[in-house]
Amino acid sequence: MAEWYAVTRAQLDKQPHEIAAMFDGVARRYDLTNTVLSLGQDRSWRRATRRALRLEPGQRVLDLGAGTGVSTAELARSGAYAVGADLSLGMLREGRRVRPGTPLVAGDALALPFPDATFDAVTISFALRNVVDPAAALREMARVTKPGGRMVVCEFSHPTWAPFRAAYLSYLLRVLPAVANRVASNPEAYGYLAESIRAWPDQAGLAAAISAAGWRDVAWRNLTGGIVALHRATRAA
Numbered sequence: 664m665a666e667w668y669a670v671t672r673a674q675l676d677k678q679p680h681e682i683a684a685m686f687d688g689v690a691r692r693y694d695l696t697n698t699v700l701s702l703g704q705d706r707s708w709r710r711a712t713r714r715a716l717r718l719e720p721g722q723r724v725l726d727l728g729a730g731t732g733v734s735t736a737e738l739a740r741s742g743a744y745a746v747g748a749d750l751s752l753g754m755l756r757e758g759r760r761v762r763p764g765t766p767l768v769a770g771d772a773l774a775l776p777f778p779d780a781t782f783d784a785v786t787i788s789f790a791l792r793n794v795v796d797p798a799a800a801l802r803e804m805a806r807v808t809k810p811g812g813r814m815v816v817c818e819f820s821h822p823t824w825a826p827f828r829a830a831y832l833s834y835l836l837r838v839l840p841a842v843a844n845r846v847a848s849n850p851e852a853y854g855y856l857a858e859s860i861r862a863w864p865d866q867a868g869l870a871a872a873i874s875a876a877g878w879r880d881v882a883w884r885n886l887t888g889g890i891v892a893l894h895r896a897t898r899a900a
Protein backbone atom coordinates (compact mmCIF):
# COMPACT_ATOMS: atom_id res chain seq x y z
CA MET A 664 0.00 0.00 0.00
CA ALA A 665 2.99 2.32 0.35
CA GLU A 666 2.68 3.17 -3.34
CA TRP A 667 -0.33 5.40 -2.65
CA TYR A 668 1.71 7.62 -0.43
CA ALA A 669 4.77 7.85 -2.68
CA VAL A 670 3.44 11.02 -4.31
CA THR A 671 5.37 13.59 -2.32
CA ARG A 672 6.41 16.26 -4.82
CA ALA A 673 4.95 19.64 -3.91
CA GLN A 674 3.42 19.89 -7.38
CA LEU A 675 1.39 16.73 -6.78
CA ASP A 676 0.33 17.59 -3.27
CA LYS A 677 -2.91 19.32 -4.24
CA GLN A 678 -6.07 19.98 -2.23
CA PRO A 679 -9.46 19.04 -3.75
CA HIS A 680 -10.29 22.68 -4.57
CA GLU A 681 -6.94 23.03 -6.37
CA ILE A 682 -7.63 19.87 -8.40
CA ALA A 683 -11.08 21.19 -9.33
CA ALA A 684 -9.62 24.60 -10.27
CA MET A 685 -6.94 22.94 -12.43
CA PHE A 686 -9.62 21.02 -14.37
CA ASP A 687 -11.83 24.12 -14.61
CA GLY A 688 -8.84 25.66 -16.41
CA VAL A 689 -8.45 22.87 -19.00
CA ALA A 690 -12.18 22.20 -19.57
CA ARG A 691 -12.66 24.29 -22.71
CA ARG A 692 -10.21 22.29 -24.84
CA TYR A 693 -10.06 19.09 -22.77
CA ASP A 694 -11.51 16.65 -25.34
CA LEU A 695 -9.37 17.96 -28.21
CA THR A 696 -6.15 18.06 -26.15
CA ASN A 697 -6.70 14.47 -25.03
CA THR A 698 -7.10 13.19 -28.53
CA VAL A 699 -4.04 15.09 -29.78
CA LEU A 700 -1.76 14.05 -26.89
CA SER A 701 -2.82 10.40 -27.04
CA LEU A 702 -2.48 10.35 -30.85
CA GLY A 703 -6.14 9.29 -31.06
CA GLN A 704 -5.64 6.29 -28.75
CA ASP A 705 -8.06 7.66 -26.12
CA ARG A 706 -11.02 6.47 -28.18
CA SER A 707 -9.88 2.85 -28.19
CA TRP A 708 -9.08 3.01 -24.44
CA ARG A 709 -12.62 4.18 -23.75
CA ARG A 710 -14.09 1.47 -25.96
CA ALA A 711 -12.03 -1.17 -24.12
CA THR A 712 -13.31 0.19 -20.78
CA ARG A 713 -16.93 -0.11 -21.91
CA ARG A 714 -16.37 -3.67 -23.12
CA ALA A 715 -14.58 -4.72 -19.92
CA LEU A 716 -17.62 -3.59 -17.89
CA ARG A 717 -19.88 -6.01 -19.83
CA LEU A 718 -22.85 -3.68 -19.39
CA GLU A 719 -26.34 -4.74 -20.31
CA PRO A 720 -29.20 -2.51 -21.50
CA GLY A 721 -31.13 -1.11 -18.55
CA GLN A 722 -28.28 -1.48 -16.04
CA ARG A 723 -27.06 1.55 -14.09
CA VAL A 724 -23.40 2.53 -14.33
CA LEU A 725 -21.56 5.36 -12.58
CA ASP A 726 -18.70 7.07 -14.39
CA LEU A 727 -16.71 8.75 -11.64
CA GLY A 728 -14.41 11.66 -12.51
CA ALA A 729 -16.42 11.97 -15.71
CA GLY A 730 -15.17 15.46 -16.57
CA THR A 731 -16.82 16.60 -19.79
CA GLY A 732 -18.69 13.30 -20.05
CA VAL A 733 -16.61 11.94 -22.92
CA SER A 734 -16.16 8.64 -21.03
CA THR A 735 -19.82 8.62 -19.89
CA ALA A 736 -21.13 8.97 -23.46
CA GLU A 737 -19.05 5.96 -24.52
CA LEU A 738 -20.60 3.84 -21.71
CA ALA A 739 -24.11 4.84 -22.79
CA ARG A 740 -23.48 3.18 -26.17
CA SER A 741 -23.99 -0.16 -24.36
CA GLY A 742 -27.66 0.66 -23.68
CA ALA A 743 -26.99 0.99 -19.95
CA TYR A 744 -28.04 4.16 -18.09
CA ALA A 745 -24.71 5.93 -17.58
CA VAL A 746 -24.38 8.87 -15.18
CA GLY A 747 -21.18 10.87 -14.76
CA ALA A 748 -20.04 12.59 -11.55
CA ASP A 749 -17.23 15.10 -11.18
CA LEU A 750 -15.77 17.65 -8.78
CA SER A 751 -14.98 20.33 -11.37
CA LEU A 752 -17.95 22.54 -12.24
CA GLY A 753 -15.98 23.87 -15.21
CA MET A 754 -15.65 20.37 -16.69
CA LEU A 755 -19.34 19.64 -16.01
CA ARG A 756 -20.41 22.91 -17.64
CA GLU A 757 -18.37 22.13 -20.75
CA GLY A 758 -19.87 18.62 -20.75
CA ARG A 759 -23.38 20.01 -20.58
CA ARG A 760 -22.58 22.33 -23.49
CA VAL A 761 -21.12 19.70 -25.83
CA ARG A 762 -23.11 16.64 -24.65
CA PRO A 763 -26.50 17.96 -23.50
CA GLY A 764 -27.99 14.44 -23.51
CA THR A 765 -25.43 12.96 -21.09
CA PRO A 766 -26.46 12.97 -17.41
CA LEU A 767 -23.70 14.65 -15.37
CA VAL A 768 -23.84 15.55 -11.68
CA ALA A 769 -21.53 17.36 -9.28
CA GLY A 770 -20.03 14.96 -6.75
CA ASP A 771 -16.88 14.19 -4.82
CA ALA A 772 -15.38 10.71 -5.18
CA LEU A 773 -14.76 10.73 -1.43
CA ALA A 774 -18.43 11.37 -0.51
CA LEU A 775 -20.63 10.31 -3.41
CA PRO A 776 -24.19 11.69 -3.48
CA PHE A 777 -25.73 8.22 -3.93
CA PRO A 778 -27.18 5.65 -1.50
CA ASP A 779 -25.47 2.29 -0.89
CA ALA A 780 -25.73 -0.34 -3.66
CA THR A 781 -27.17 2.02 -6.31
CA PHE A 782 -25.20 0.86 -9.36
CA ASP A 783 -24.73 -2.41 -11.25
CA ALA A 784 -21.26 -1.20 -12.22
CA VAL A 785 -18.87 1.67 -11.52
CA THR A 786 -15.90 2.95 -13.46
CA ILE A 787 -13.33 5.70 -13.34
CA SER A 788 -11.22 6.74 -16.33
CA PHE A 789 -8.03 8.78 -16.00
CA ALA A 790 -9.30 10.25 -12.74
CA LEU A 791 -8.38 7.95 -9.83
CA ARG A 792 -4.81 9.33 -10.10
CA ASN A 793 -6.20 12.84 -9.53
CA VAL A 794 -8.27 12.06 -6.43
CA VAL A 795 -6.51 13.18 -3.23
CA ASP A 796 -7.21 9.85 -1.46
CA PRO A 797 -7.49 7.06 -4.08
CA ALA A 798 -7.92 4.30 -1.47
CA ALA A 799 -10.91 6.12 0.05
CA ALA A 800 -12.39 6.63 -3.43
CA LEU A 801 -12.10 2.88 -4.14
CA ARG A 802 -13.98 2.16 -0.89
CA GLU A 803 -16.64 4.73 -1.74
CA MET A 804 -17.06 3.18 -5.20
CA ALA A 805 -17.61 -0.20 -3.49
CA ARG A 806 -20.25 1.36 -1.22
CA VAL A 807 -22.42 2.57 -4.12
CA THR A 808 -22.06 -0.68 -6.11
CA LYS A 809 -24.50 -3.59 -5.69
CA PRO A 810 -23.00 -6.78 -4.20
CA GLY A 811 -21.57 -8.78 -7.10
CA GLY A 812 -21.37 -5.60 -9.24
CA ARG A 813 -18.37 -4.78 -11.39
CA MET A 814 -15.73 -2.06 -11.36
CA VAL A 815 -13.25 -1.08 -14.04
CA VAL A 816 -10.44 1.42 -13.43
CA CYS A 817 -8.94 2.82 -16.64
CA GLU A 818 -5.73 4.65 -15.78
CA PHE A 819 -2.30 5.50 -17.11
CA SER A 820 0.19 2.88 -16.01
CA HIS A 821 3.72 1.73 -16.75
CA PRO A 822 4.82 0.17 -20.06
CA THR A 823 6.14 -3.31 -19.41
CA TRP A 824 8.90 -3.50 -22.10
CA ALA A 825 11.93 -1.49 -20.89
CA PRO A 826 12.94 0.12 -24.25
CA PHE A 827 9.33 1.20 -24.87
CA ARG A 828 9.10 2.51 -21.30
CA ALA A 829 12.20 4.68 -21.86
CA ALA A 830 10.80 6.12 -25.11
CA TYR A 831 7.43 6.77 -23.46
CA LEU A 832 9.04 8.57 -20.51
CA SER A 833 10.89 10.82 -22.88
CA TYR A 834 7.58 11.57 -24.68
CA LEU A 835 5.90 12.34 -21.33
CA LEU A 836 8.60 14.66 -20.06
CA ARG A 837 9.68 16.41 -23.30
CA VAL A 838 7.18 16.11 -26.14
CA LEU A 839 3.89 16.22 -24.17
CA PRO A 840 4.55 19.56 -22.41
CA ALA A 841 5.65 21.14 -25.71
CA VAL A 842 2.52 19.95 -27.55
CA ALA A 843 0.28 20.94 -24.60
CA ASN A 844 1.74 24.45 -24.84
CA ARG A 845 0.25 24.77 -28.31
CA VAL A 846 -3.08 22.98 -27.83
CA ALA A 847 -4.24 23.14 -24.20
CA SER A 848 -6.15 25.99 -22.55
CA ASN A 849 -3.96 25.66 -19.40
CA PRO A 850 -0.60 24.06 -20.34
CA GLU A 851 0.75 23.92 -16.73
CA ALA A 852 -1.86 21.26 -15.95
CA TYR A 853 -0.08 18.98 -18.40
CA GLY A 854 3.19 19.24 -16.44
CA TYR A 855 1.15 17.90 -13.53
CA LEU A 856 -0.20 15.18 -15.81
CA ALA A 857 3.30 13.92 -16.68
CA GLU A 858 4.49 13.98 -13.05
CA SER A 859 1.38 12.28 -11.72
CA ILE A 860 1.69 9.47 -14.29
CA ARG A 861 5.31 8.87 -13.28
CA ALA A 862 4.44 8.79 -9.58
CA TRP A 863 1.44 6.45 -9.97
CA PRO A 864 1.76 2.79 -8.80
CA ASP A 865 2.42 0.10 -11.37
CA GLN A 866 -0.15 -2.50 -12.40
CA ALA A 867 0.49 -4.85 -9.45
CA GLY A 868 0.56 -1.95 -6.97
CA LEU A 869 -2.84 -0.67 -8.09
CA ALA A 870 -4.28 -4.21 -8.01
CA ALA A 871 -3.13 -4.56 -4.38
CA ALA A 872 -4.77 -1.25 -3.47
CA ILE A 873 -8.05 -2.30 -5.13
CA SER A 874 -8.08 -5.58 -3.15
CA ALA A 875 -7.33 -3.71 0.07
CA ALA A 876 -10.36 -1.47 -0.58
CA GLY A 877 -12.72 -4.48 -0.37
CA TRP A 878 -12.94 -5.59 -4.00
CA ARG A 879 -12.41 -9.21 -5.05
CA ASP A 880 -11.31 -11.07 -8.22
CA VAL A 881 -8.97 -8.21 -9.17
CA ALA A 882 -7.25 -8.59 -12.53
CA TRP A 883 -5.68 -6.23 -15.05
CA ARG A 884 -5.01 -5.96 -18.75
CA ASN A 885 -2.47 -3.69 -20.43
CA LEU A 886 -3.47 -1.44 -23.34
CA THR A 887 -0.95 0.10 -25.75
CA GLY A 888 1.95 -1.79 -24.16
CA GLY A 889 1.02 -0.72 -20.62
CA ILE A 890 0.70 3.04 -21.24
CA VAL A 891 -2.80 2.39 -19.92
CA ALA A 892 -4.04 -0.49 -17.75
CA LEU A 893 -7.61 -1.64 -17.18
CA HIS A 894 -8.14 -3.11 -13.72
CA ARG A 895 -11.39 -4.97 -13.19
CA ALA A 896 -12.84 -6.24 -9.94
CA THR A 897 -16.08 -7.45 -8.38
CA ARG A 898 -17.84 -6.04 -5.34
CA ALA A 899 -17.83 -8.62 -2.58
CA ALA A 900 -21.31 -10.02 -1.96
Ligand SMILES: C[S@@+](CC[C@H](N)C(=O)[O-])C[C@H]1O[C@@H](n2cnc3c(N)ncnc32)[C@H](O)[C@@H]1O
Binds near residue numbers: 679751754
Ligand atom coordinates in the same frame (compact mmCIF):
# COMPACT_ATOMS: atom_id res chain seq x y z
C1 LIG B 1 -8.39 13.63 -16.60
S1 LIG B 1 -10.07 13.96 -16.19
C2 LIG B 1 -10.88 12.50 -16.79
C3 LIG B 1 -12.20 12.78 -17.45
C4 LIG B 1 -12.87 11.60 -18.18
N1 LIG B 1 -13.19 10.52 -17.27
C5 LIG B 1 -12.04 11.08 -19.31
O1 LIG B 1 -11.91 9.85 -19.43
O2 LIG B 1 -11.53 11.87 -20.12
C6 LIG B 1 -10.06 13.72 -14.45
C7 LIG B 1 -11.32 14.22 -13.75
O3 LIG B 1 -11.32 13.79 -12.39
C8 LIG B 1 -12.00 14.76 -11.64
N2 LIG B 1 -11.75 14.59 -10.20
C9 LIG B 1 -10.59 14.77 -9.51
N3 LIG B 1 -10.79 14.55 -8.20
C10 LIG B 1 -12.11 14.22 -8.06
C11 LIG B 1 -12.93 13.88 -6.95
N4 LIG B 1 -12.44 13.84 -5.69
N5 LIG B 1 -14.23 13.61 -7.17
C12 LIG B 1 -14.75 13.65 -8.42
N6 LIG B 1 -14.03 13.97 -9.51
C13 LIG B 1 -12.72 14.25 -9.34
C14 LIG B 1 -11.46 16.07 -12.20
O4 LIG B 1 -12.28 17.17 -11.89
C15 LIG B 1 -11.42 15.75 -13.71
O5 LIG B 1 -12.57 16.19 -14.38
